[in-house]
Amino acid sequence: MQSNNKKKICIVASSLGKGGAEKSSATLSKMLFANGYDVHIVTVLNNIGYDFSGKLFNLGILKDEKDSFLGRLNRLIRFKKYLNQQKFDCIIDNRSRTQAYREFIINFFVYKTPVIYVIHNYNTLNAFTKYNWLNKLMYKNKQMVAVSNEAKEKFKNKFKIKRIETIYNSLDIEDLNEQANEKLDLSNDKYILYYGRIDDYHKNLKFIITCFKHSSLPNNGFKLLLLGNGKDLILIKHFVEQLDLDEHIIFKPFVNNPFPYVKQAYFTVLGSRFEGFPMVILESLALGTPVVSVDCKSGPKEIVIDKINGILVENNNRAVFIEAMDEFVLNETLYSECKKNAKQSIEKFSTSNIVKNWVSLIETLD
Numbered sequence: 001m002q003s004n005n006k007k008k009i010c011i012v013a014s015s016l017g018k019g020g021a022e023k024s025s026a027t028l029s030k031m032l033f034a035n036g037y038d039v040h041i042v043t044v045l046n047n048i049g050y051d052f053s054g055k056l057f058n059l060g061i062l063k064d065e066k067d068s069f070l071g072r073l074n075r076l077i078r079f080k081k082y083l084n085q086q087k088f089d090c091i092i093d094n095r096s097r098t099q100a101y102r103e104f105i106i107n108f109f110v111y112k113t114p115v116i117y118v119i120h121n122y123n124t125l126n127a128f129t130k131y132n133w134l135n136k137l138m139y140k141n142k143q144m145v146a147v148s149n150e151a152k153e154k155f156k157n158k159f160k161i162k163r164i165e166t167i168y169n170s171l172d173i174e175d176l177n178e179q180a181n182e183k184l185d186l187s188n189d190k191y192i193l194y195y196g197r198i199d200d201y202h203k204n205l206k207f208i209i210t211c212f213k214h215s216s217l218p219n220n221g222f223k224l225l226l227l228g229n230g231k232d233l234i235l236i237k238h239f240v241e242q243l244d245l246d247e248h249i250i251f252k253p254f255v256n257n258p259f260p261y262v263k264q265a266y267f268t269v270l271g272s273r274f275e276g277f278p279m280v281i282l283e284s285l286a287l288g289t290p291v292v293s294v295d296c297k298s299g300p301k302e303i304v305i306d307k308i309n310g311i312l313v314e315n316n317n318r319a320v321f322i323e324a325m326d327e328f329v330l331n332e333t334l335y336s337e338c339k340k341n342a343k344q345s346i347e348k349f350s351t352s353n354i355v356k357n358w359v360s361l362i363e364t365l366d
Contacts, residue, residue, distance in 0.1 A: 006036040007089035007362060010113075013041060014095050015060065017049030018197075018254065020279045021120040024147070024169040025094045026050035031170065031355040037362075040086060042079065044095065049256055057082055076102075080110045090362055091115045100129040107138045114365050119146045119155060120276040122298040127276075128159075135159050143365060147277035150298030167361070168302075169277050170354035171346070173286045180259035180287050191223040191250065192325070193265035193289075195258050196280055198230030204271040204294075204316065205236050209243065211271075211318055215325045218248045222329065227261055229254040263287040267310070267328050267335075271321070272296045278303075285309055285346045290338040292324045309338050309345040 009032055013025035025041065030053040033039045039054030046060025059075050066074070083091070091113050097103045117139060121127040128135045136159045144164040146152035152166045192212075200206055205226070212224045226236070226249060233251075240249050252261070262268060268284040270293040277299040284291050285303070291310035293300045294317075306312040311324040328335045347353070 006038070008038040008086065009040070009362065010083065010086065010088040010091045011039065011041045011054075012091060012093045012095060013043050015043050015045040015047035015049075016041070016052055016056075017047035020169065020276065021094055021096070021118075022047075023050050023279060024120070026052040027170060027172065027351065028092065028094075028358065029053045030172070031351050032358065032362075035355055035359060040088070042082065072102075076105060076110065083110065083113065088113050090365055092118065094118045094120065096121065096127055098125065098127070098129055100131055100134055103129060103138065104134065114143070116143050116145055116361065116365065119144060119151055121274070122148070122151045122154065122276055122296075123274045124155075124158070126274075127155075132159070143361075145361070148298040148302055150302070151276060154298075165361070167357045168349055168354060169279055169282070170349055170351045171279075171282050171286050172351050173343070173347075176259060176283060176286050177263075179257050180263040182257060182260045184260050184264060186225075186250075186261075186264075189264065190221050191225045191265060192217065192292075193225045193227060193261060193268045194270075195225075195227035195261065195268070198226070198228050198233045198236055200232045200235060202272060202274070204273050205232070206239055207316060207318065207321070208269055208271040209236070209240060209245065209249065211321045211325060212248075213243050213245055214318075215322045215329075217325060217329055218245075220329055222266065223248050223250055225250045225252060225261065225265070227252045227255070227258055259283065259287060262289055265289050267292055269325070270294060270296075270300065271316075273316070275299045281310075282346055282349055285342040288339060288342045290328065290335065290342055292321070292328060294321065303346065303349075305341075305345060307334060307338070309341045311338075 011025055015022050016026050029039050033053035042057045043060055046064050062075050119127050140160045144161050145167050147169050149166050152164055156164050262284050267290045274296055281291050281303045293304050294315040295301050295312050296315045304310045304312040313320040313324050
């Protein structure tokens with residue numbers, strides 16, 4: 001039961017659906033609520049798919065009604081009014097902060113309460129405005145949290161940030177395993193899995209598909225399941241046709257519960273050009289499914305222990321990625337060892353451990 005003797009927290013998120021940062025916002029709300037905080041969530045978009053705890057103020061409903069300049073101004077006014085009325089002790093901003101004029105207004109005129117700004121992406125232009133001087137001005141004296149050590153070091157140096165620390169995204173491992181028990185509608189039980197946005201520039205899906213084609217997997221009866229939606233879905237389907245892989249690749253649309261697919265996959269793959277902290281790796285390992293991942297910036301090397309819970313390879317290196325996939329299929333001893341170690345290897349990322357870092361930061365924030 002929630003107690004009423006702790007601080008009042010506002011989590012600001014783009015939405016609560018479809019995305020790692022969005023999912024981490026929902027998870028954070030549940031962690032803090034369970035630890036006695038009075039939790040409120042403000043969402044920019046009207047997309048509520050993940051379970052959360054606390055009170056929701058959905059600005060996305062207003063955006064759906066009137067998405068114009070005056071509509072945006074009205075939402076900013078409503079947002080500021082809500083913050084003033086609620087008198088929060090702390091704001092945790094989980095959004096990407098890329099639009100210069102908006103972030104200037106929010107930083108200097110809307111936020112009057114102590115704020116923790118969370119960085120969810122290693123790519124600067126996906127996390128901050130394009131103006132480095134403005135980013136330094138707005139954030140160098142603020143409390144920042146990065147979701148990987150690599151991102152922390154990069155932005156600490158780039159923007160001369162004085163107060164920044166790493167707090168990893170977390171998992172409710174028990175809940176995840178319960179969700180994974182749903183039955184699947186797949187007739188073929190031999191598959192490897194990519195799940196996430198169908199976005200080739202970010203996720204490098206053509207790389208994954210090409211490596212799959214040239215590996216031994218198709219000849220060993222394995223299929224590649226691509227689970228998700230995105231702007232490049234038609235592009236990727238055409239690419240699969242060009243490579244004559246129609247019989248070997250399965251497309252499935254986004255589902256709210258992908259975890260049964262993850263649990264039954266032989267292994268999962270990540271080929272991204274960049275990440276913040278890829279939750280798909282954590283989720284896969286938590287369900288006992290090993291991973292083959294590129295060592296992109298940032299996150300994978302802070303989760304994947306090479307040849308212990310998965311295989312970590314040089315980013316965008318086709319030859320070594322193909323070799324890694326083949327090794328998991330042809331080297332049964334290695335695969336079994338990684339599968340055996342998967343769950344215990346990510347225990348430090350459990351909600352019970354990560355929430356301690358959040359509580360410590362919130363209670364010392366000034």
